[in-house]
Amino acid sequence: MMYNDEVMDRYQNPVKNGKMERYxxxxxxxxxxxxxxxxxxxxxxxxxxxDMSWQGEGCILSxxxxxxxxxxxxxxxxxAIKEQDELAFVENFPIKIxxxxxxxxxxxxxxxxxxxxxx
Amino acid sequence: xxxxxxxxxxxxxFKKKVNGKDIVYLDSTATTQKPKQxxxxxxxxxxxxxxxxxxxxxxxxxxxxxxxxxSRTNVSDFIGSKSNEVVFTxxxxxxxxxxxxxxxxxxxxxxxxxxxxxxxxSNILPWMRLEEKGVKLDYVGFDEKGHLDIGDxxxxxxxxxxxxxxxxxxxxxxxxxxxxxxxxMAKENDSIxxxxxAQSVPHMPFRMREQYDFVAFSGHKMLGPMGIGxxxxxxxxxxxxSPFNRGGEMIRNVDFxxxxxxxxxxxxxxxxxxxxxxxxxxxxxxxxxxIGMENVRSHEKNLTSVTLRSLEDLKNxxxxxxxxxxxxxxxxxxxxxxxxxxxxxxxxxxxxxxHLYHSHDIATFLDDKNVYVRSGHHCAEPxxxxxxxSGTARASFYVYNGIDDVQAxxxxxxxxxxxx
Numbered sequence: 001m002m003y004n005d006e007v008m009d010r011y012q013n014p015v016k017n018g019k020m021e022r023y024x025x026x027x028x029x030x031x032x033x034x035x036x037x038x039x040x041x042x043x044x045x046x047x048x049x050x051d052m053s054w055q056g057e058g059c060i061l062s063x064x065x066x067x068x069x070x071x072x073x074x075x076x077x078x079x080a081i082k083e084q085d086e087l088a089f090v091e092n093f094p095i096k097i098x099x100x101x102x103x104x105x106x107x108x109x110x111x112x113x114x115x116x117x118x119x
Numbered sequence: 120x121x122x123x124x125x126x127x128x129x130x131x132x133f134k135k136k137v138n139g140k141d142i143v144y145l146d147s148t149a150t151t152q153k154p155k156q157x158x159x160x161x162x163x164x165x166x167x168x169x170x171x172x173x174x175x176x177x178x179x180x181x182x183x184x185x186x187x188x189x190s191r192t193n194v195s196d197f198i199g200s201k202s203n204e205v206v207f208t209x210x211x212x213x214x215x216x217x218x219x220x221x222x223x224x225x226x227x228x229x230x231x232x233x234x235x236x237x238x239x240x241s242n243i244l245p246w247m248r249l250e251e252k253g254v255k256l257d258y259v260g261f262d263e264k265g266h267l268d269i270g271d272x273x274x275x276x277x278x279x280x281x282x283x284x285x286x287x288x289x290x291x292x293x294x295x296x297x298x299x300x301x302x303x304m305a306k307e308n309d310s311i312x313x314x315x316x317a318q319s320v321p322h323m324p325f326r327m328r329e330q331y332d333f334v335a336f337s338g339h340k341m342l343g344p345m346g347i348g349x350x351x352x353x354x355x356x357x358x359x360x361s362p363f364n365r366g367g368e369m370i371r372n373v374d375f376x377x378x379x380x381x382x383x384x385x386x387x388x389x390x391x392x393x394x395x396x397x398x399x400x401x402x403x404x405x406x407x408x409x410i411g412m413e414n415v416r417s418h419e420k421n422l423t424s425v426t427l428r429s430l431e432d433l434k435n436x437x438x439x440x441x442x443x444x445x446x447x448x449x450x451x452x453x454x455x456x457x458x459x460x461x462x463x464x465x466x467x468x469x470x471x472x473x474h475l476y477h478s479h480d481i482a483t484f485l486d487d488k489n490v491y492v493r494s495g496h497h498c499a500e501p502x503x504x505x506x507x508x509s510g511t512a513r514a515s516f517y518v519y520n521g522i523d524d525v526q527a528x529x530x531x532x533x534x535x536x537x538x539x
Contacts, residue, residue: 002484002535034479034495034510057509059477098486104479 003060006094011060016053016070027115029107036062036104040070040111049073049081054108061104065093069108078116084109124418125342125410125518129154133519143490143527148290148318148450148497148515150339153403157342160402161395172394173368173385187394190401191384194349197404198320198334199327204357206350206384207397211317212241214335214350215284217363217387219245222282222311222356228253231280233310235259235267235296236505237289240498242315246284255279258501265292265440265447272301276308283310287319291497291513292440293423293447295319302330311356321517322419322448324412332356338396342403342518347396350387357383364389407518415518419449422516422525426451429529433536439506449516452497454508455481455535478510481535485512488531 002008020041027040036058043051052070073081086106090097093105127133130152135142144152170180172187188202195202208214223246226232232246236258246256257280259272267285276283283305288295298314305312306329313333319325320334321341327334333356338347352360362369362380366389372379380386407415424444430436435456441447454475478494485492493513496503503510514528 002480034477036477036509059479061480061483062477098483101479101483 004095007060007064010064010067010094014063014067016067017055018053019055020051020053025115027111029111029114034059034104036107038062038066038107038111040066040108040115042116044078047078049076049078058107059104061093061097061101062107065105066108068093069112073112081109082113082116123519123521124414125154125406127519127521129156129406130519131155131158137489140489143488143524145514145516145520145524145528146491146493147340147517147520148513149493150345151321151342151517152519153344153399154342154406156406157344157399157402161344161399164395164398169394171391183394187392187397190397193401193404195351197408198325198351200351201354203382203384204351204354206352206357206387207392208335208348208350208387209346209393210337210339210348211239211315211335212245212348214333214348215241215245215313215315217350218284218313218333218335219248220363221360223249223254224361226252226254226281229255229279231255231257231275231277232282232284233257233259233272233275233280234284235261235272235286237261237265237267237292237294237502238284238286238499239290239315239317240500241317242284242286243501246282259285261292261294261505264442265289265294267294267296267301269297269300273304276304276310278308280305280308280310282313283308284313284315286315286317287325288316288322288448288450289440289499289502290318290450291452291499291502291511293450293452294440295323295446295448299328299330302328306330318448318450321407323416327351338400338403341400342406343400344396347393347400349400352383354383357387360387362386362389366390368392410518418518419516420444422520422522423447423449423451425522426514426525426529429525430532433529433533435536436532439511450513451515452511452513454478454511455532475508476535478512481512484535485528485531488527490528490531492528 023041024044025042029038038056041053052073054066054070089109090102090105097105132152168182168186170183172184191205192202195205250256257275260268287298302312311332316334316336320336332353334351336349339345369381369386369389370378371381430438435458438451438453457474457476482492482494495510
């Protein structure tokens with residue numbers, strides 16, 4: 001119906017959704033344009049991410065993007081994630097994104113960059 | 120035959136096909152499409168009469184000035200005012216900012232401004248800036264059906280209330296507020312009464328009343344071009360006010376350290392004005408007058424009524440604002456409940472989710488069917504907070520929409536609604 005099966009399946013069955021009880025970094029990101037509220041929880045070992053999860057509300061694209069982002073971040077260096085090219089990040093999303101919805105997909109990367117500025 | 124009020128053929132954009140199919144434009148609350156008559160008027164102005172206005176003495180400049188001033192008269196006739204009470208601005212937002220930076224500046228610490236919780240940001244932020252100097256901003260609430268709470272308004276109308284500024288028709292709820300009655304209450308209280316008429320002047324007969332001090336609206340929301348707006352102001356009030364912008368055109372005499380300003384409305388039109396905009400707006404008014412504003416209103420009432428009754432049949436769709444079309448305009452904000460198994464999956468893990476589809480997802484879903492609706496907070500975040508939602512989708516009608524557009528919208532929405 002809406003978007004493709006991969007996106008809808010991920011929306012309905014997110015794998016990294018849930019509050020983390022013991023975390024090293026918590027990033028609150030309230031999207032300014034549409035009221036989405038996403039919190040990222042990170043567990044780190046030095047500069048490496050050992051686990052990441054999210055909690056919050058948002059549109060299907062921001063939720064799916066956030067869940068994929070958390071999953072793919074595990075065992076990666078914080079610096080490597082921050083250096084990701086934003087265009088490539090949007091292009092790697094499972095479906096083609098119209099210009100008006102790029103912010104939805106960019107939500108987790110933007111939050112991550114802002115929340116780990118000092119790390 | 121499709122029953123459209125202004126003929127769809129008059130609007131060149133509807134020749135456009137997307138993915139080989141017609142577009143269904145339901146976002147006229149944001150901006151309207153333009154009929155050929157308006158586009159022709161703009162082109163013919165540039166081809167036959169372009170010169171700067173109010174300045175030079177040659178014939179072409181006279182012609183341009185005459186066209187510009189005739190446009191002003193057409194606007195004033197349309198709303199029932201005098202032509203020297205019509206100031207051309209860029210849009211409603213600029214009209215309201217003009218008031219904030221002139222009469223707003225004369226307010227003192229402890230003075231109140233009364234607005235409502237259903238205002239567009241353009242009728243909130245120009246007043247909120249005055250809180251920095253100790254002015255208090257009060258909001259009148261509304262009930263669960265979207266009716267303004269007149270009792271609340273009465274209780275908040277105090278002797279300190281210097282300005283009452285209210286939307287005539289909400290751009291989200293569609294609610295048409297009783298401005299004649301509110302205006303009388305404001306005047307009995309000696310408050311300045313301002314109307315944000317961005318959503319009313321384009322959609323219904325509008326006549327000036329003694330109790331209206333200022334009225335703001337935009338050309339692009341009534342078939343005119345973007346970048347032209349109107350501020351109606353009572354002449355003696357405009358006369359007392361300081362200018363908003365200063366520069367070319369708005370002066371009678373300038374010396375090294377002194378200036379005598381022009382009379383209103385020119386006093387408020389510093390710099391080269393948007394002549395093509397004024398000419399285009401005037402052509403738009405001519406177009407609307409041909410249809411008749413009573414007919415515009417009844418056409419929209421009919422489309423809205425059919426839509427609301429259809430939405431009421433979709434069990435997962437909620438719409439906001441009055442259910443009676445006599446009390447509302449042709450703008451319908453709505454949400455769709457997500458009945459997929461997300462809820463079940465996540466509730467098992469004590470995760471809180473919003474069970475409504477996000478409005479952007481609804482709009483993207485409809486976009487895929489060439490049905491264009493707006494989504495988000497519609498520049499009315501305090502209103503969204505009052506409704507308890509982060510956003511809504513919104514469909515709105517104008518003269519070129521027909522029952523076929525309503526059907527395309529409702530059919531598409533029912534596909535989303537049916538998903539289990």
